Amino acid sequence: MSLAAYIPIIGPAIEKLLNLIPDPNERARGEAEFQKSLLAALTAEDSDNRAINKVEAAHSSIFVSGWRPFIGWVCGAALAFQYLIRPFWIWAATIWWPGSPVPPTLDGMLWELVMGMLGIGGLRTIEKWKGVAR
Incomplete structure (x- = not known):
């Protein structure tokens, strides 16, 4: 091609x-x-x-050099909210505050972001296994 x-x-x-x-x-x-x-x-x-x-x-400046780590931390915080904090929040609200509103869910775009970030990390791991990483 x-x-x-x-x-x-x-x-x-x-x-x-x-x-x-x-x-x-x-x-x-x-x-x-x-x-x-x-x-x-x-x-x-x-x-x-x-x-x-x-x-x-x-x-x-952290605003110039820190944008990539920031994206990683935001992605980690979103995962923590979606799969740790939100379920605990729903459980606690059901027990102690019945009838309270359910916290919002994050959409499927979170997984696209995670897979993209992990895919890049996976390629780096392959480089390390082959011994071509610096």
């Missing part, structure tokens, strides 16, 4: 333009050049993002 297939808008347009080239060798060369330039652009973007992440992590 070519890299152009991963770009939903530009990919099909480039494929159609490449199909207009009558010579199969020139078409293959044009596709190879496009994929090479696309790969270079994606690699440059990744290195730029890594540089930005390094600068953010080294920043002295």
Whole structure:
């Protein structure tokens, strides 16, 4: 599968333009050049993002360097509320304050956030097992 297939808008347009080239060798060369330039652009973007992440992590302000840990703590607090605090609250309210309102539930988006965060952590674990982690 070519890299152009991963770009939903530009990919099909480039494929159609490449199909207009009558010579199969020139078409293959044009596709190879496009994929090479696309790969270079994606690699440059990744290195730029890594540089930005390094600068953010080294920043002295907690509002700049602490947003990732903050997201982790918020996710942990949401899980604690949903599966520890809320059930205990409902049980206590049923016993001591009958008729009190039930605390709100968190929607299914919480699991998407948790799985995304754990998926990234899982990849880091695989890196450590293979010995490529720094």
